[in-house]
Amino acid sequence: MQCRVGLTCVTMDIMKHMEPGLLQVFRLYVGTWLAVMLLALCGALSDDKEAVNFLLMVIASTLLMGYLAWPLLRRKLGRYFLPIALFGATASPILIEAFSVFVRMLEGTRGDAAWPDPGLTTVWLFVPMIFVSVQYGFRRTTIYIVGATLAELGLYFVLAILRGPALGTMIEQGLFRVIIFIPFAYLVSKLMNGQREERRALALSNARLAHYATTLEQLAVSRERNRMARELHDTLAHTLSAVAVQLEAVDVLWDTDPVKARETLTLSKDLTRNGLTEARRALKALRASPLEDLGLVLAVRDLAQMNAERAGLQLNLQTADTLGELHPTVQQTIYRIAEEAMNNVVRHANASALAVLLGYDGGQLKLLVMDNGEGFDLNKATQNGHYGLVGMQERAALCGGQLNVQSQPGQGTRVEFSVEMVKSA
Secondary structure, three states: OHHHHHHHHHHHHHHOOOOOOHHHHHHHHHHHHHHHHHHHHHHOOOOHHHHHHHHHHHHHHHHHHHHHOOHHHHHHHHHHHHHHHHHHHHHHHHHHHHHHHHHHHHOOOOHHHHOOOOOHHHHHHHHHHHHHHHHHHHHHHHHHHHHHHHHHHHHHHHHHHOOOOOHHHHHHHHHHHHHHHHHHHHHHHHHHHHHHHHHHHHHHHHHHHHHHHHHHHHHHHHHHHHHHHHHHHHHHHHHHHHHHHHHHHHHHHHHHOHHHHHHHHHHHHHHHHHHHHHHHHHHHOOOOHHHHHHOHHHHHHHHHHHHHHHHOOEEEEEEOOOOOOEOHHHHHHHHHHHHHHHHHHHHHHOOOEEEEEEEEEOOEEEEEEEEOOOOOOHHHHHHOOOHHHHHHHHHHHHOOOEEEEEEOOOOOEEEEEEEEOOEOO
16 A cells, blocks of 8 residues: 555656656657558558658657657656657657668768658657647747757758758748748747646645635634633532532531531532532533424423523513524524523523513514512622623624624623524525
8 A cells, every 4th residue: 555655656756747648648649640651551562662761760759759658768768758859759750850861872862862752750759849839838848949950950961961851941941940840839839828827826826725714614613612612611510619618618617507508518518419400401402403303492481481481580582483584693693692691590680580472573583581589789790700791792703793792780681682684505
């Protein structure tokens, strides 16, 4: 497995130096070249001169195909793999054509007659030139075109000295090739530059999207932690705080008033059991399963009835028959604020009546939870960072709603949440 992974990594590193799909197209071109040369060889068996040329082309294309198909060479040569292949595809037609001219000269053919197809090399070099344009851009392709032409002219200049093709014919063919190749090289290079820019932009967009997704995931984790803290604070924090106070009282009374100490210890035990029950209830409700099972209206009604029965409160419950399809975030927020507000009534208000209203008022969806209990000083509670209020305010802000809490000592508490009607996507 490690070996396979290593080979894959090496191959991917090599492909970074090559345009996507270029190697496959290069192989297809050489394979087509080989097939054409084989057919030409079969048709030229009666002509020894032509047969030799086609045989050399078959050998060259076979060697080049083997080179392109050998994975070991790709891994060993790395970024030099493609330039060597392009050099082979360029040099082979030039050398074989020059060899053909030289053979004709040895047989006594002189002048331009020794070079019957001066444009054939240009045809064979067109596709390699396209590959160079795709991979290396216009400037390097221009160097390639001029360099290949000058190399061929140098080779034919030697043949011209030996009374081969006229130098003017060679220069004419070289200029013709440069004039034809340069515009194509420019066009292909421009197209490839556009594709590269698009790939860079896409890669940048993907990187930004990945960063955005990571940020959202981190934000979701942070929100979930805050949600769990809000859910557990009123159970564990309050219970443990009360138990700590009770146990300190037991420690003080243990020697002076053992009976009172035992009574206090019994209260601490009961408080601990109640806290454990509440903690389990809060943990079970973390996913707001009542919303999934009952829907928002029935879940709020069930919550209000449960808390009223639990604390012996007179309940005034008014809810709409249906609220339509709301965004899940809005449903979750309303349920959790209702739950927090009712828990505060049960634990802290010392009330005898509870009122819960849920429905639409104009274009807003409203939740109202009121009690006739002891109330509290809202300014002091805010300054002291009352965690229940903070949690409800955070929830309201997360869904774009507004939370209004009104309370005075001895005058009960009113918690109102409102949000513009939001339909689910």
